[in-house]
Amino acid sequence: MSAIKSIRSIAPLLDRILVQRIKAESKTAGGIFLPESAVKELNEAKVLAVGPGGLDKEGKRIKPSVQPGDKVLIPQFGGSPIKIGEEEYSLFRDYELLAKINE
Amino acid sequence: MSAIKSIRSIAPLLDRILVQRIKAESKTAGGIFLPESAVKELNEAKVLAVGPGGLDKEGKRIKPSVQPGDKVLIPQFGGSPIKIGEEEYSLFRDYELLAKINE
Amino acid sequence: MSAIKSIRSIAPLLDRILVQRIKAESKTAGGIFLPESAVKELNEAKVLAVGPGGLDKEGKRIKPSVQPGDKVLIPQFGGSPIKIGEEEYSLFRDYELLAKINE
Amino acid sequence: MSAIKSIRSIAPLLDRILVQRIKAESKTAGGIFLPESAVKELNEAKVLAVGPGGLDKEGKRIKPSVQPGDKVLIPQFGGSPIKIGEEEYSLFRDYELLAKINE
Amino acid sequence: MSAIKSIRSIAPLLDRILVQRIKAESKTAGGIFLPESAVKELNEAKVLAVGPGGLDKEGKRIKPSVQPGDKVLIPQFGGSPIKIGEEEYSLFRDYELLAKINE
Amino acid sequence: MSAIKSIRSIAPLLDRILVQRIKAESKTAGGIFLPESAVKELNEAKVLAVGPGGLDKEGKRIKPSVQPGDKVLIPQFGGSPIKIGEEEYSLFRDYELLAKINE
């Protein structure tokens, strides 16, 4: 049986960053539901948890570039997928994240 | 004849981590046994033993990120399989483990 | 729903550089619109935003070679594409940019 | 003519480890000989000799992780095979060995 | 519209070297024009501009091996092509250049 | 015309080791000549000459692991072949040699 009670119990290791992709609109502005094939995947994600950071050559932690709550651009490929119930998440290495999205 | 009396006799070398995958439910909540093809493999594993750690450039050990008893997310591919009797185990490098699962 | 309100909200991470390709003329000098297949893609781009710089071995930031507003030659392949509305942008690593175009 | 008088004359170089795979049972508990195809190869091996260790960046030897007499888990692939008479041996790099088997 | 007014406006980045291939004779010594297929490409080029140099591990610039005006042997493959009007140029990394041609 | 008067005129560069494979018996113990296809190639070789050693990061020579006259195990693949007259030799990098054969 899965040991994962909630996504909050996932603590990424080293420089890994746990993110969840931001869902694209499945309704038009006018409220019409779009068929699934018309919903484009976004490469935007919300940071849920960050690891303690990778180790540099002197054994010191390299501070991750992002924090939980940040919105980020993720690369089109890569990342390790995790599925909990019906929700999908991904783990990226810190250096794989492309950009922060400021609001 | 196998020299392995028990999984407890396996002492991983360097930064290797001995884990056993957590088994997925093979029964439904109502107690019905599921056919094997319906039992989804989980990427969750329990840490059984950790190596002394890899060596950094000055020859000092790099402390592993996990401890025996920890639950971890393992990558979908990779790891070295070990089979003892009917049980299957895997050895991963410390940096291959994705996340710790807190309870 | 996309979290990106405007391209100005994209803050590249590490040594990444956000650029937009300079559009080739789609009209001749005489004002005749060219069919799309006749419009050659240019490898020239305008720098819109630069990351804080990658980290060297001592953990210090490496200053990016370009600044917002610079015009640059980009390689023919590579870069991570971003699409916002109808506009296309790319993220390159600083060391992938070929040359600055002085005016 | 082979210069190797006995396996004891092999002195591995650098971080190489000379091992011999532990043979699987070819008889059942009741004494019945098993056909060869039923004898499963084990990934367990006995360490026969260890090299002086590889060199780190300062030119100092890195102490091997195992000693002659140790039993080890070897990876499923890799290693350099040696055949002396009818016996087969393998040479692994120290960091390729997976685990020590304690008794 | 291209931002490049002239090849002189290209300032290579890091250790990149802007060169133009030296054109092979398209006439014989006697003044007869050769058909294009008989004109062999030369791997000789003239250096037009040099970048400030790549960065070593201490963050200092590594001085390029060539200067504008130098003639050089370039490798048969590689380099990033640039086209300005009808003229073709290439950008090479400093360490890719094979030799200087003294006169 | 070959500049090589004798194999003794070959002075390996850097960490290269000149070896000659030890020939397998082409006669049985009883003096019967074996057909060529029955003569198994041995991975044993005699060291004929050693280079001055490769350079470490401080520019100091790394002492080779073997000396002329040593017998060694060579890997099944790799090495640069040299042919002088009818004799065949090989050049290996020092770290490619597997083991010394003590007598």
Add this chain to the structure above:
Amino acid sequence: MSAIKSIRSIAPLLDRILVQRIKAESKTAGGIFLPESAVKELNEAKVLAVGPGGLDKEGKRIKPSVQPGDKVLIPQFGGSPIKIGEEEYSLFRDYELLAKINE
């Protein structure tokens, strides 16, 4: 038009070594000319010019292992070919040369 007046005008860059392959005999000892297919290519070459040496991590030049006039064994593959008139030359990196041939 080629800028190369003579092979003596080629000054190799960094750790590159300009060599010319030593031609195999095209006559038998008795003076009979051999058909071209019977002339075996030799992997022996004469060093014509050496670069100033590559740069180590402190930016100091690494002295090349050979000097103009040296005879060397070159690897069977690799090297950058140069053709001047009817003569063929090659550029190798210093570490690619296999051995010096002493006379």
